[in-house]
Amino acid sequence: MSKHFKQSEFACKHCGQTKHDPHLVALLELVRLKFKAPVIVTSGYRCPTHNKNVGGAPKSKHVEGIAADIKVKGVAPSEVFDYLDSTYPDCYGLGLYSGWVHVDTRSQKARW
Template sequence: MKENKYFKEDEFKCKCGKCELPKDVPSDELVDVLCEIREHYNVPITINSGYRCKEHNAEVGGAKSSQHTIGSAADFVVKGVKTEEVHQYVLEKYGDKPFGIAIKHNPKNPFGGFVHLDTRGKKARWTYS
């Protein structure tokens, strides 16, 4: 993982607890963008889901071609910032980039849910139901 002052490798490890983080995961580009978002808000970011092995990805219902399985995706929240606000910022700042950007709303908690960001190399936008 690219050296940075905000994130540790453990934050991106698969939640299965069995596998190791592959070499060069997460992608440098993903780390750079997450660091920029962290600096914009000047508060911690929690990575809910980073790399996922194929088995764990299937267990959580991830797409077979999920960017999480190659280490170029993260689902995250920004401490104390509404998820919709973070999503809008990411769309405004990175909307012209070839990234996957999505949101999972939590109707009972505006700080719940998460923003998904991946560096897939083409634009993709969606909302999780």
């Protein structure tokens, strides 16, 4: 899939199906390069059943296979969010949570 990511990291935790966006994987490789630390994908693709079970948004980008929730080892989520927000101010979906950052490759900007 890429130098630092395996397809299994993006697999649905409910059914094991995989769907991923190569652009998202490339973006996560850039995050790894920036912080010189492993990027852990805590949630990638979600089938509709899994998305409902975890309380995901009905139109979640995870269901489209263009989103990942990530942690960067040894780096505060706010630092990862700030880097992505300042580097890509006009596009992508970014969400800051207490323990992770949501990243998706939608074409328009969305922040929360």
